[in-house]
Amino acid sequence: MEVIIVGSAAEAGRIGADAIQALYDRKPEAVLGIATGSSPLAVYDELGRRVRDGKVSLKEAQAFMLDEYVGLRADHPERYRNVIQRVFVDQVDINPANVHGPDGLAEDLAAACEDYERAIADAGGVDLQLLGIGTDGHIAFNEPGSSLASRTRIKTLTAQTREDNARFFDDDVELVPRHCLTQGIATIMSARHLVLLASGRSKAEAVHQMAEGPISAMWPATALQLHPHVTVLVDHGAASRLQLADYYRQTYEAKPQWQEI
Numbered sequence: 001m002e003v004i005i006v007g008s009a010a011e012a013g014r015i016g017a018d019a020i021q022a023l024y025d026r027k028p029e030a031v032l033g034i035a036t037g038s039s040p041l042a043v044y045d046e047l048g049r050r051v052r053d054g055k056v057s058l059k060e061a062q063a064f065m066l067d068e069y070v071g072l073r074a075d076h077p078e079r080y081r082n083v084i085q086r087v088f089v090d091q092v093d094i095n096p097a098n099v100h101g102p103d104g105l106a107e108d109l110a111a112a113c114e115d116y117e118r119a120i121a122d123a124g125g126v127d128l129q130l131l132g133i134g135t136d137g138h139i140a141f142n143e144p145g146s147s148l149a150s151r152t153r154i155k156t157l158t159a160q161t162r163e164d165n166a167r168f169f170d171d172d173v174e175l176v177p178r179h180c181l182t183q184g185i186a187t188i189m190s191a192r193h194l195v196l197l198a199s200g201r202s203k204a205e206a207v208h209q210m211a212e213g214p215i216s217a218m219w220p221a222t223a224l225q226l227h228p229h230v231t232v233l234v235d236h237g238a239a240s241r242l243q244l245a246d247y248y249r250q251t252y253e254a255k256p257q258w259q260e261i
């Protein structure tokens with residue numbers, strides 16, 4: 001796991017966009033894993049600028065979302081498919097038909113989860129997966145206690161996650177759905193490169209556990225320690241509990257020019 005401590009969201013956005021641009025330079029039809037939440041926004045903004053400037057194109061790309069609320073009506077602004085439309089699809093040149101998410105409105109939710117796993121596999125798997133992290137260490141919506149071998153399935157959100165996300169629902173926790181469909185930890189681990197972003201002190205404990213704690217379903221993001229290619233972009237607040245922060249800084253400063261993230 002490579003931990004890079006950045007000075008600003010814009011710097012994280014540049015490094016994340018560099019990785020995506022390098023991917024599309026060598027593989028125009030690459031599959032991008034996209035995440036909701038505030039953490040990846042700087043990457044989407046930077047990527048959008050580069051697409052508008054003609055430096056990179058996602059015309060042939062496929063994209064797969066991590067998760068979706070169950071039961072939010074199709075035109076609800078906080079439905080993740082609609083959020084992704086605003087923050088990502090509208091900024092780049094991807095074909096909207098190539099952007100996929102689990103169907104939180106399906107009558108048969110279990111079948112929708114199986115269909116989603118199959119669609120990811122049929123597309124050849126995810127090349128680069130963007131991730132955020134919850135204050136309780138969740139990735140996508142894999143809450144504490146999630147099986148580290150899990151695949152896409154229905155999950156019940158914790159009280160903490162519903163409170164964290166109430167800000168998107170008029171600060172009314174009762175309006176936050178109780179259930180979601182989410183890629184499992186094993187689904188996420190199947191992606192070839194994971195790029196996780198986190199900012200602010202509220203994420204510091206989760207980031208410390210993820211990078212330096214024992215692997216445990218109590219902190220689902222700790223599973224990433226078993227992945228061979230993970231890049232973590234954290235600001236000073238999110239890095240504030242890292243025991244090896246000085247070492248991560250020295251490593252990044254000494255990184256050979258030729259080595260991509």
Ligand SMILES: N[C@@H]1[C@@H](O)[C@H](O)[C@@H](COP(=O)(O)O)O[C@@H]1O
Pocket residue numbers: 035036037038039040066067131132133134138139140141161165
């Ligand atoms: N399902 C999403 C996660 O994918 C995201 O990582 C998390 C953190 O969001 P933020 O980046 O806004 O802190 O929020 C939600 O729970």
